[in-house]
Every structure is written in structure tokens, then in C-alpha cells.
Amino acid sequence: MHLIEVLDLKKYYSTGFINRQYTKAIDGASFCIERGETLGLLGESGCGKTTLGRLLLRLIEPTSGKISFDGTDITRLSRKGMRSLRPRMQMIFQDPESSLDPRMRIRESIAEPFKLGLRGKMSRSEMDENIMGLIETVGLNPEHLNRYPYQLSGGQNQRVALARILAINPEFIVADEPTASLDVSVQAQILHLMMDLKREFGLTMLFISHDMEVVRHMSDRIAFMEKGRVVLEG
Amino acid sequence: MNEFARNLSWPVLFGLLLLSLFMILAALAPLIAPYDPWEPGRPFLPPSGTHPFGTNDIGQDIFSELVFGARISLFVGFFASFVSVAIGTLIGLFSGYLRGAADEVLMGATDIVLIIPALPLMIILAAHTSPSIWNIVIVIGALWWTSTARVVRSRVLQLREMPFVEAARGLGAGDCYIVFKHILPNTLQVIMAKFILAVAGAMLTEASLSFLGLGDSMQKSWGMMLSYAFSRGGFINGYWWWYLPPGICISLAVLGFVLIGFGLEELNQDETAVNPL
Numbered sequence: 001m002h003l004i005e006v007l008d009l010k011k012y013y014s015t016g017f018i019n020r021q022y023t024k025a026i027d028g029a030s031f032c033i034e035r036g037e038t039l040g041l042l043g044e045s046g047c048g049k050t051t052l053g054r055l056l057l058r059l060i061e062p063t064s065g066k067i068s069f070d071g072t073d074i075t076r077l078s079r080k081g082m083r084s085l086r087p088r089m090q091m092i093f094q095d096p097e098s099s100l101d102p103r104m105r106i107r108e109s110i111a112e113p114f115k116l117g118l119r120g121k122m123s124r125s126e127m128d129e130n131i132m133g134l135i136e137t138v139g140l141n142p143e144h145l146n147r148y149p150y151q152l153s154g155g156q157n158q159r160v161a162l163a164r165i166l167a168i169n170p171e172f173i174v175a176d177e178p179t180a181s182l183d184v185s186v187q188a189q190i191l192h193l194m195m196d197l198k199r200e201f202g203l204t205m206l207f208i209s210h211d212m213e214v215v216r217h218m219s220d221r222i223a224f225m226e227k228g229r230v231v232l233e234g
Numbered sequence: 235m236n237e238f239a240r241n242l243s244w245p246v247l248f249g250l251l252l253l254s255l256f257m258i259l260a261a262l263a264p265l266i267a268p269y270d271p272w273e274p275g276r277p278f279l280p281p282s283g284t285h286p287f288g289t290n291d292i293g294q295d296i297f298s299e300l301v302f303g304a305r306i307s308l309f310v311g312f313f314a315s316f317v318s319v320a321i322g323t324l325i326g327l328f329s330g331y332l333r334g335a336a337d338e339v340l341m342g343a344t345d346i347v348l349i350i351p352a353l354p355l356m357i358i359l360a361a362h363t364s365p366s367i368w369n370i371v372i373v374i375g376a377l378w379w380t381s382t383a384r385v386v387r388s389r390v391l392q393l394r395e396m397p398f399v400e401a402a403r404g405l406g407a408g409d410c411y412i413v414f415k416h417i418l419p420n421t422l423q424v425i426m427a428k429f430i431l432a433v434a435g436a437m438l439t440e441a442s443l444s445f446l447g448l449g450d451s452m453q454k455s456w457g458m459m460l461s462y463a464f465s466r467g468g469f470i471n472g473y474w475w476w477y478l479p480p481g482i483c484i485s486l487a488v489l490g491f492v493l494i495g496f497g498l499e500e501l502n503q504d505e506t507a508v509n510p511l
Contacts, residue, residue: 090404
């Protein structure tokens with residue numbers, strides 16, 4: 001059973017009013033991702049990898065095409081319908097620091113999914129317990145909880161972002177070059193952590209990167225992207 | 235506020251000093267003022283031991299008037315500025331976040347309000363309604379939000395594209411939640427600088443209107459003191475102790491707010507340069 005099925009997806013950006021010109025960011029992409037599988041997406045920078053990732057989560061609207069998530073075509077969902085589906089799919093961003101609210105302490109950032117009620121009603125102590133469990137899972141200390149993102153390193157912030165995503169407990173994750181802005185040694189740590197988490201929580205993943213080695217290490221299958229098209233799968 | 239404390243330069247310190255001085259005057263007015271500012275006595279006394287700044291045309295103690303006047307002037311300044319910044323913030327937040335048609339409408343309205351000259355309108359309004367400090371507050375609030383709205387909007391346009399805002403949308407959070415929980419806190423520094431600068435402007439406007447005789451004669455503000463000194467011959471007869479003290483107080487208070495406001499704005503710029511969040 002495919003969790004994600006993309007059919008002839010297009011995203012054009014238009015410029016000019018009279019002499020309208022289109023930039024074809026995504027030009028007819030089709031692929032699927034099995035449940036529990038990691039699909040690696042390789043491509044040069046600027047080929048539309050990130051756009052594709054954001055389209056899959058409908059953070060931006062596609063020009064045409066179909067994206068089905070667990071059998072529902074999310075391109076046709078209403079705003080409200082989409083909102084209730086959002087917690088099931090999450091994104092890990094390239095720059096961990098800017099993916100966390102700079103005015104929120106780490107504790108608040110991780111607690112946000114609980115406070116929004118994504119995991120049902122929860123008492124304060126249950127919430128604290130969950131947060132403690134999560135930071136242990138991603139390898140942080142309780143003392144990090146009272147800090148702000150700018151007081152942590154890039155690797156630590158990416159761990160926070162992972163803890164936050166685990167708090168949401170999604171089925172599908174788009175990882176958009178999650179290690180591109182990290183040191184090589186930290187990269188390896190984060191990648192290992194992601195592998196572990198994927199196994200432990202049975203996640204389905206789209207792993208976007210321009211680094212062949214990293215993608216080969218992380219993925220079950222690899223797709224290549226060129227000029228807005230997914231050209232090869234294997 | 236920590237970064238602010240570390241970056242205190244002397245102009246900002248001086249501004250804070252001035253501001254705290256006037257705040258103390260306003261807060262402890264009944265304790266500091268030697269006389270009831272409304273109580274008549276011997277008129278036109280020059281400064282002396284018993285009346286540090288002399289008396290006015292009906293013998294009210296000018297020092298006491300000044301001390302109590304700080305209350306009215308600061309109150310009008312803060313309140314009017316609060317109203318204008320609150321309106322500007324809301325409009326800026328929604329126009330920047332929603333974009334599209336809402337943005338066009340809100341920014342169109344901003345442009346229209348922007349070209350209404352504030353002082354003439356206030357004079358008309360004040361002339362057609364009974365003079366009161368509330369009118370001044372309302373008029374300043376209703377006309378001065380435009381620059382706040384524009385600054386907040388441009389900041390929000392920047393913030394809404396940040397990954398952490400996208401992440402919040404990815405949680406399925408609603409627009410109101412995102413705007414007030416994530417975007418507003420990251421805009422507060424900009425708003426604070428605008429607020430402090432608007433206080434200075436509002437105090438000046440209050441003084442101008444009062445001086446023109448459109449103020450509230452039941453409230454002793456510094457502007458009203460100047461107005462009386464002018465209309466009852468203080469300037470012509472050279473009773474300098476009557477018109478200089480309120481004039482100096484207005485200037486110093488405005489200077490204080492402006493110094494702090496500029497300090498905050500500079501801090502914002504530095505921070506954006508280092509960390510373009």
C-alpha cells in the first residue's frame with residue numbers, strides 16, 4: 001500500500017503581467033512512497049527538491065496534479081480538512097535554528113504540539129513526563145529545556161526539531177537536507193539518530209539531499225531530480 | 235531586555251534618567267508638590283523660597299502645577315501612543331500575514347490616513363467637540379497608527395516566510411494562533427521602539443493643542459500652563475518663571491522618550507544585521 005502517491009504534479013511560478021512567463025519549478029513529477037519506506041531524492045541545488053517537499057505537505061499550492069496521502073487527495077482538501085491532516089505529516093528543515101521560534105524556550109517549542117492538543121488532553125505532569133522522555137530519545141539534557149535556540153548549537157537545535165516532530169507523532173516526514181548546515185561529525189550523529197527514530201517509530205520518509213553518500217546511506221530507494229522532473233527511480 | 239541592558243549607551247541612559255525623573259514626579263505628585271495646584275494666592279510672585287518657581291496670574295504655585303501637570307502630560311502621551319500603536323500593530327499583523335486582497339485594502343486605508351494632516355484635523359475636531367483630554371487621545375490614536383502599521387507589516391512579511399512559521403502551520407495551527415503566538419512576539423521589539431517614539435509625539439501634540447486653547451481647561455497639563463501664560467500676559471510682561479518651566483519640562487520629557495526610542499531602533503537594526511530573523 002502506498003502512503004504517498006504523486007501524479008503529474010506541477011508547480012509553475014508566473015512573472016510579468018502582459019508578457020506572462022512561467023518558471024517551471026516542478027514540471028510533471030510522478031512517484032510513490034510505500035508505507036515505512038525512505039525514498040531518497042537526489043538533485044542539484046535549484047532543481048526543485050525543496051519545492052517538491054513543500055508541495056507534498058501542501059505548504060504551498062500546486063499548479064496542477066494529484067498528491068494522495070493514505071488514499072486522500074490532499075490537493076482537493078479544504079483548509080479545514082487539511083488542518084486536521086497536517087499533524088500526520090511533518091517537515092524537518094535545512095536550517096535548524098530558524099525552524100524554531102527564536103522567542104520560545106526549547107521546552108515551549110517541544111510542548112507546543114501537546115498544548116495544541118494533537119495528542120489528546122494531557123495534564124501538566126503528563127506533558128512534562130513526555131517532554132523528558134522525548135529529549136532523552138533525541139539525546140539532549142533536561143538543562144537544555146530552559147534555553148533559547150540561539151543558545152544551542154546547530155546539531156542540538158536539530159535534535160530539538162526532531163523531538164518536536166516526535167511529539168507530533170507523524171506518519172510521514174519530509175527531511176529537507178536536514179544535515180546540510182551542520183558539521184560533518186554532527187551530521188553523522190543526526191543521521192544515525194534519524195535512522196534509529198525511523199526504525200523505532202516506523203516512519204515513512206522523503207529524504208532530500210544533494211549528497212549521494214548521505215542519500216544512499218539513508219534510503220531504501222533513490223529518485224533523481226532534474227529541472228523539475230523526477231527522472232529516474234531505482 | 236538583557237541585550238538592551240548590555241548595549242546601554244549614554245544617550246539612552248540619559249533618556250532613561252529623564253523618564254524616571256518625570257515618572258517619579260507624576261507618581262508621587264501629592265507628596266512632592268508643596269501646594270494644591272488649584273489653590274489661588276498672591277499673583278505674579280517671582281521665584282522665592284516659599285514658591286520655588288513663583289506664582290501665576292491667580293497666585294497658584296507654579297512648581298506644584300508642574301508636578302501635577304506631569305501626570306496629565308504623561309498620561310495623554312502614554313495612552314494616546316498605546317491606542318495608536320495597538321491599532322497599527324493589529325493592522326500591520328493582519329495585512330502582512332494575510333497578504334492578497336486584505337493587504338491591499340488595509341494598506342490602501344493606511345495610505346489614505348497617512349495623507350490626512352493630523353494637526354488641522356485635531357483642531358477641527360477639538361473645536362467641534364467639548365475640549366477634553368480624551369478627544370486628544372482618540373484623535374492621536376486614530377491618526378498616528380500608520381507608520382506602526384507599515385513597520386509591523388514589513389517585519390511580518392519577513393517573518394511569515396521563516397521555517398518556524400511554516401512549522402507552526404504544519405502543526406495545523408490556525409492563523410490567529412500563529413499571528414499572536416509566533417509572529418507578534420517576534421515583532422515586539424519593533425513595536426516597543428515605535429511606542430516610545432509615539433509617546434514623545436503625542437505629548438508634543440497635546441502641548442500644541444492645549445497651547446492653541448483646544449485643551450481641557452479642567453486638567454492642568456504643561457501645554458495648558460503655557461497656554462495660560464500666553465493668554466494672560468506672561469510672555470509680554472516677561473514673567474519668565476511662568477512659561478519657561480513648562481516649556482523646559484515638555485522639551486526634556488520629549489527628549490527622554492526620543493533618546494530611548496532611537497536607542498531601541500538602533501538595537502533592532504544591529505540585531506537584524508547580525509541575525510536576520
